[in-house]
Amino acid sequence: MGALEGRVAVITGAGRGIGREHALLFAREGASVVVNDLGGSNDGQGADAGPAQQVVDEILAAGGRATANTDNISDWSGAEGLIQQAIDEFGRLDVLVNNAGILRDAFIAGMEEAQWDAVLAVHLKGHFAMLHHAAEYWKNQSKAGDQPNAAVINTASGSGLTLPNAGQANYGAAKAGIAALTLIAAEELERYGVRVNAIAPIARTRLTLATPGMGALMAEPEDGELDLFSPANISPLVAYLAADKCPITGAVYAVQGGAISRLSGWHDTETIETDGLWQIDDIATRLPQ
Numbered sequence: 001m002g003a004l005e006g007r008v009a010v011i012t013g014a015g016r017g018i019g020r021e022h023a024l025l026f027a028r029e030g031a032s033v034v035v036n037d038l039g040g041s042n043d044g045q046g047a048d049a050g051p052a053q054q055v056v057d058e059i060l061a062a063g064g065r066a067t068a069n070t071d072n073i074s075d076w077s078g079a080e081g082l083i084q085q086a087i088d089e090f091g092r093l094d095v096l097v098n099n100a101g102i103l104r105d106a107f108i109a110g111m112e113e114a115q116w117d118a119v120l121a122v123h124l125k126g127h128f129a130m131l132h133h134a135a136e137y138w139k140n141q142s143k144a145g146d147q148p149n150a151a152v153i154n155t156a157s158g159s160g161l162t163l164p165n166a167g168q169a170n171y172g173a174a175k176a177g178i179a180a181l182t183l184i185a186a187e188e189l190e191r192y193g194v195r196v197n198a199i200a201p202i203a204r205t206r207l208t209l210a211t212p213g214m215g216a217l218m219a220e221p222e223d224g225e226l227d228l229f230s231p232a233n234i235s236p237l238v239a240y241l242a243a244d245k246c247p248i249t250g251a252v253y254a255v256q257g258g259a260i261s262r263l264s265g266w267h268d269t270e271t272i273e274t275d276g277l278w279q280i281d282d283i284a285t286r287l288p289q
């Protein structure tokens with residue numbers, strides 16, 4: 001039996017790149033998969049049913065179970081419909097992998113409102129919309145006496161956590177928000193039998209190749225060399241976090257090449273204190289630089 005035998009998973013942005021590899025591995029490990037992908041460009045424009053259906057066809061040809069979905073996850077009703085499709089077609093929902101994303105890079109002084117709104121909508125609102133509708137389903141299950149053993153894996157990024165990247169204020173802010181959302185959701189949903197974690201991956205995808213400075217890091221390996229930055233090298237961690245026997249919740253992991261690191265958020269590094277009221281000059285003298 002596979003590590004995900006009998007599990008039903010929704011994976012967003014699963015038509016290409018990392019999401020595609022998630023879907024293929026989940027299916028090989030025994031999960032039934034709803035493959036969601038709007039099929040748009042890097043910046044989220046356009047739509048094409050082809051990528052999602054091609055992944056489904058590949059899974060079915062290998063003897064797996066899958067169905068395609070092209071809903072826009074940044075749309076509230078689209079997210080709701082995607083969750084409902086999993087329940088209608090496979091009878092339940094056990095795993096949600098939030099992976100869909102776009103890029104609209106620009107420096108802050110030149111960034112247009114539409115560039116900011118589009119990225120926050122797909123990443124941060126999209127994660128929340130999917131999480132909300134899945135959580136509602138699991139909460140109702142729990143209250144009906146059928147306690148779930150469910151998992152959510154969100155997708156953050158080093159751009160918002162450890163490696164701030166000039167030109168990605170919208171993307172970095174959204175990804176940092178996703179990390180915070182993950183920790184809060186883990187606290188809220190544990191009572192309903194739901195674990196929530198996040199990954200911050202680096203792999204060779206059309207989005208990373210479009211990011212300045214990433215091309216050299218993501219170069220194709222020479223013949224015979226291990227392809228550590230293949231998108232497929234990200235998916236085993238996600239599959240483990242999705243497995244019913246995994247105990248972990250409330251964690252954010254950086255995963256790149258041959259390394260997986262658990263990340264921690266904002267924390268105290270240096271502190272100054274006073275016994276009285278703060279004075280500007282005192283702060284100026286003592287505040288850590």
